[in-house]
Amino acid sequence: MIMPLMWCCYVAQYLDKTLINYAAVMGLYEDANITKADFSNLAWIFYVSYLAFEFPHGYGMQRFPTAKYLGIMVVCWGAIVTVTAACHSYAGLITTRVLLGCFESAVAPSLMLITTMWYKKNEQPPRTGIWYLGTGTGTIIGSLLSYAFQHVNSASLYSWQILFLVVGLLTICIGITVTLIFPDNPMTSRLSHQEKIWAIERLRENQTGIENKHFKSNQVAECFMDPQTWLLSLITISSSVPNGAVSSFQATLIKGFGYDSKQTALLQIPGGACSVVSILIATYLAGKFDQRGLNVVTLLIPGILGGALMAFLPEDNKAGKLIGNYLTNCIGASLPLMYSWVGANYAGHTKKVTMNAILLISFCLGNIIGPLTFRAEDAPEYIPAKITII
Template identity: 55%
Template sequence: METKDELLSHGKADAALEFLRDEGCGIAVEINEKTLVRKIDWMIMPLMWAAYNLQYLDKVLINYASVMGLLEDTNMRTNQFSNLALAFYVTYLVFELPTGCLMQRLPTAKYLGVNVILWGLMTTLNCSAKNFGGLMTLRVLLGCFESAIAPALILITSMWYKRNEQPTRMGIWYIGTGTASIMGALVAYGLLFYTNHVFKSWQIMFLIFGLITIVVGVCICIFMPDNPMKSKLTHDEKVFAIERLRENLTGIENKHFKWCQFFEVFKDPLTYLIALIVTAMDVPNAAVSSFTSLIIENIGFTTKETELLNVPNGVVSIISILVVTNIASRYDQRCLSVIIALAGGLLGSCLLAFSPKSLKAAQLAGNYLTQMTGSALPLMY
C-alpha cells in the first residue's frame, strides 16, 4: 500500500489532501461551525433542491399530460404509454455506470449542470412530438441525462457534510419529489383552462418546465462549486470545511479510478442487500410516479379534478420525507425510518388493490399513502 507521501508525489491523493499540502492547513481566525454549515447550506442546497425538483417533475410530466390530451393528440395506445414510462427507467439504469465514471473524472457540479441543461432541452422538445416514436426517442434521451442526478447529489452531499448531517440534507433536496408533484399538478390544472388552439395545453406545460430546467442548469454551472476547495469560502473556511469531515473517513474528491475499490464493492454482502431493498422500493415507486393521473381518473374523477387531486401526493411525500429523515438523523435509526416509510406505502397499495371501487375515499387514500414508499430512498443513499 502506498504511503501518503507516495500518493501525493504520484498525484493520486485525495484533492483535499493536496489542497492542505499546497495551501497550508493553518487557521488564522476562529471559525464557528454552525455558521459555516449554514453558509454552506445556502450556497448549495437551493440548487440541489431545484435540480432534483425538476428532475422528478420533468420525468413525470407525461403523467399529467396523459389526461390532458397527449394520448389522443399523438394517437398513442395505453400500452405504448406504458412503454414510454419503461423506456425512461431502462435507459436511466443502463447509463448509471457510464455517468458515474464520467462524473469521477470531470468537475462534478459542471457535469451535473450540463446534464440538467440537456434533459431540460429534451423536455422542451416534447412539445413538438407528433407521435409515439418521437416521444420514445425523447424519453430515452431524458433517461440518459437524468441518470446523473442521484449520484451527483449524493457525491456533492458527502463532500460538504458529516455523516450525521447527511440524512437531513438528502431529505431537503429529496423533497423536490413532493414539491414537483404539487407544482406539476397546479400548473397542469391551470393549463386546462387554456382555450387557444395554436398549442395544446400539454405542449405548453412541457415548454414551460423545459425552459425553467435549462435556466437552472446554467445556474448550477455558474454558481455551484465543484468541491470545497474550489468554492468562494475564505481560506480558513475551506480548511475548516475539510478538517471537519475527517471523521467520515471517505475523503472529499479523487479523480483516480482504483480497481481494488471497484472489486471490493462486490465482496461486500451489504452491496447486494442494499441493491435488493432499493429495487423493491423503486418498482412500486416508478409505477406510482408514472400512472398516478390515470389511476385517479379511473377512480371516477374528471380531468380537472384529477389534476387537483394530484396535489396531496406531493404533500404526503414532503411530510413523510421530512419525518423519516429527521428520525434517522436525530435518533440514528435509519432502519426504523425505512420500515415506517415502506409500511405506509404497503398499506396504500393494499387499499388501492383491495378496496371496492365504490369507496372512492379509500382508493384515494391508498393512492396518497403509496407516496410514502419513495421517502425511504434518501435513507438508502
Template identity: 55%
Template sequence: MGALVAYGLLFYTDDQFKSWQIMFLIFGIITIAVGICIIIFLPDNPMTSKLTHAEKVLAIERLRENRTGIESKHFKWHQFAEVFRDPQTYLIVIIVASMNISNAAVSSFTSLIIKNIGFTTKETELLNIPNGAVSIVSIVTASYCASRYDQRCLCVIASLTIGLLGGCLLAFSPKDMKAAQLAGNYLTQVIGSALPILYSLAGANAAGHTKKVTMNAILLMAFCLGNILGPLTFRTKDEPDYIPAKIALVVTVTLAIIFAFMLRFFYGWENRRRDARHEGEVHQENSEFWDLTDRENREFRYKL
C-alpha cells in the same frame, strides 16, 4: 405545483400546442435553468469553493467523523471490485429497485388511478395536489427523523410501511369506498421519501473514493431499472381497476421492507464483529483522510 399547472392547462384551448406539451416546456426549461446554475455556482469540493481558508479546514475536518476519506482522482481497481464483493451493495440495490417499481408505477399512473375511482378530469387534477404535499412532507419528516435519531434504516422501513398500507388500501379495499381508495393513493406517495435516506446510507457506509463513485453509479442503475419496470405493471387488459398492478405494488414494497431489515441487521452485526475483533487497537493519526474503503479501514463503523 405540477398538479396546479396541469389543472390550469385544462382550460387551454389553442391548437398551436397540446396542454401536455406546454407542461413539458415549462418544467423542462426550469430544470435546465437550475442545472446550469448548479454547474456555475456550486463547487465540486471545499478546496475549489469560495470559502475562507478557515472554513475550508472546517469543512474537511468534518470528514473525520464520517471516515469515508477524501476525493481522489486516481481510479483504484481493487475498490471497484470490492463493491461487487460487498453484501451491502446487493441489499441496497434490491431495496432501491423494488421500491422504485411501485413508486414509478404510482407516480406515472396516479391521475389514472384517481380518475378510475370515480372523478372527472378536472376533479382528478385538483385531487392530485395532495400527492405533492404528501411527498414533500414525508421527505422532510423522514429525513429529519433519520438525522435526529441517527436511525436511517428504521426511517426507511417506516416510510415503506406507510406506503405499503396505501398499496393495500388501493389493492384490497372495495371499489365503492372512494375515501379508502383515495387515502391509499396518497399514502403510496410516502414511498419516495425512503430514497434520499438510502442514498445517504450508501454515501455514509461506502468509503473510498472509487468505491463510493461506483456505488453511486450502481444505485442510479437500480433506480432506473425500477422506474422502467414500474409502469409496465399497468397493462391495458387490466383496466380500469389494474388490480394486478396494485398487487405488484404491495409485493415489491414488502420485498423492500424485508431487505431493509436485512440491511440493518448486516450493519449491526458487522459493527459488533469489528468491535470484538479490534478491541484495544490504537488509533492511527489522520487515518480518516486515507483513501481506504470501509472494509479496509478497521476503525470504520457503519451507520445504522
C-alpha cells in the same frame, strides 16, 4: 446556495420525468395517437436508458468537476423536455423519453457525491432529505401547472405541449445557474482560506474522503464483494416497484376513480404533501438517532396499506381509494435514506461512485417493473398492478 440549488435540480428531475403522468389526462392519448400499451412503454423505457447510463455517468463524475458535469446534464435534459413539446407521434415521444433517461440519470449520484463532500455523517440524512423533497414538491408543482394549463386555449399548441415547453425552458435556466455558480467541492468554493480548511476539517470524522479524480479498480472490486452492496440493492429494487407504478400512473389511477381531468390534477397535490411529510420525518429521525434501516421498514407499512385500500375497497369508495393512493407516496421516502446510507458507510471516492451507480441501477430495475404491471386489459381498475404494490 448549495441546498437550494440541489433541491431545484431534483425538483426539475422529478417533474420532468413525470410530465407524461400529467399529459396522460390532458389529451396526450388522443393528440399523439397512442394506446395504453404505448403509454406504459413510455413510462418504463425511460428507466432503461437511465439504468444504461449510470456507470458512464459515474466515470464522468470521477473524471470531471462534479457540479459542472451536473449543470451540463440539467441543460441537456431541459432541452429534451422542451423538444418533447414538438412531438406528435409515439415514435417521437419514445425517442425523447430515452434521451431524457440518458441525461437525468446523472442527477442523483451527483447530488449524493456533493452531499458527502460538504456534510458530516449525522448531517447527511436530513440534507439528503431536503434535496429529495423535490419528489413531493415536484408533484405539487406539476399538479398546479397541469391544472393551470388545462385552462389555456391555443390554436397552435395543445395544453400538454405548453406544459412541456414551459417546464423545459425553466429546467434549462436551472442548469445554466448550476454550471455558473455551484462549487465543485469545498476547495474550489468562494469560501475564505480559513473557511475552506474548516469545511474539510469538520469532515475528518467521516473517514470517507472528499473527492479524488483517480479511478481505483481495487475499490470497484471491493464494492462488488461487499455483502452490504447487494442487500441495499435488493431493498432498493423492491421499494422502487411501487414508485415506478405511482409516479407515472398516479393521474391515470385517480381519473379511474371517476374524476375529470381538472379534478385529477388537483387531487394529486395531497400525494405530494404525503411525500414531503414522510421524507422530513424519516430523514430527521435517521439523522437524530443514526438509524436508517428501521426507518426504511417503517415507511413500507403505509405503502402496503395504501396498495391494499386501492386494490380491495369497493369501486364506489372513492375517498378510501384516494387515501390509499396518497399513502403509497410514503414508500419513496426510503430512497434518501438509502442514499445517505451509502454516503456514510462507503469510504473511497471510486467505491462511493460505484455504489451510487449500483443503487441507481437497482432503483431503475424497480421502476421498470412497476409500469409493466399496468396492462391495458386491466384498465381502468388495474387490480394486478395495485396488488403488486402490496
